[in-house]
Amino acid sequence: MSAVVVLAPIVVSSWPVLAAAVVSAAASAGFRVVKREEPKIRGAKNSVELTMDNADVVADSLSPDQQIVVERGGIRVRFSRDARGHFRTCAEGDASKEDLRKVGEDLSGRVIQQYVYQRLSQELGQNGFSTVSEEKAPDGAIRLHVRRYQE
Amino acid sequence: MEPHDLRIEIGKDGRVRIQTSGAKGKSCLAYVKLVERIVGKAMSQELTAEYYEPDSHVQIEAPEQQRQQQRRRE
Numbered sequence: 001m002s003a004v005v006v007l008a009p010i011v012v013s014s015w016p017v018l019a020a021a022v023v024s025a026a027a028s029a030g031f032r033v034v035k036r037e038e039p040k041i042r043g044a045k046n047s048v049e050l051t052m053d054n055a056d057v058v059a060d061s062l063s064p065d066q067q068i069v070v071e072r073g074g075i076r077v078r079f080s081r082d083a084r085g086h087f088r089t090c091a092e093g094d095a096s097k098e099d100l101r102k103v104g105e106d107l108s109g110r111v112i113q114q115y116v117y118q119r120l121s122q123e124l125g126q127n128g129f130s131t132v133s134e135e136k137a138p139d140g141a142i143r144l145h146v147r148r149y150q151e
Numbered sequence: 152m153e154p155h156d157l158r159i160e161i162g163k164d165g166r167v168r169i170q171t172s173g174a175k176g177k178s179c180l181a182y183v184k185l186v187e188r189i190v191g192k193a194m195s196q197e198l199t200a201e202y203y204e205p206d207s208h209v210q211i212e213a214p215e216q217q218r219q220q221q222r223r224r225e
Contacts, residue, residue, distance in 0.1 A: 002173075002179035003180065003182075003196060003198055004197040004199070005168070005183050005186070006168050006193070006195045007166070007168075007187060007190045007191050007193050009166065112165030113162065116190055119190070120161070123185075123189045124157070124185075124189075127211060127212070137160070140162075140163040141162050142160070142161040144157075144159040145157070145159075146156070148155055149155070
């Protein structure tokens with residue numbers, strides 16, 4: 001080992017790329033994507049808004065529908081791009097605000113995890129790395145081992 | 152040809168921990184910079200014994216060079 005580094009992700013992405021990360025993260029957490037025509041949850045008592053630090057969505061006139069809603073067990077989580085370009089999360093349902101915040105933060109984290117995973121896989125591949133192994137750890141982390149040969 | 156390895160852990164919150172191995176000396180920092188460019192900001196860095204050995208050769212292309220190569224391949 002020659003260096004061990006911990007990095008905080010900075011997300012600057014187009015909506016389609018983030019939407020793909022949302023769909024993937026939601027599926028892994030047992031959420032389903034809610035179709036546009038489905039009615040809102042009746043009598044949802046609480047909602048919690050979360051702004052994700054260091055996550056911005058690049059304006060894209062080709063993707064006007066910059067919102068995606070997912071649901072699990074009566075909790076809906078809406079991901080969207082706000083007017084200032086920040087990536088926002090809103091969780092709503094009958095659960096307590098504390099529980100909604102927990103669900104929203106967990107799912108947002110998974111979205112960032114998926115985004116980082118996609119970026120790393122793509123960019124490291126372009127830099128000559130190939131995957132030696134890949135696994136999902138019991139704590140939900142993704143472990144990647146990549147290698148390249150250098151003269 | 153020597154193998155240069157990266158062991159990457161992407162946490163549930165998106166935070167990334169990376170260990171380099173095989174690239175000796177300061178050359179491992181080229182990989183750290185590459186991952187920084189892809190992921191974001193380094194919060195902590197620990198250098199190990201391999202870092203103080205004579206440097207390996209590491210060549211990372213700049214993004215523009217990569218795009219040009221990709222175009223040529225297409």
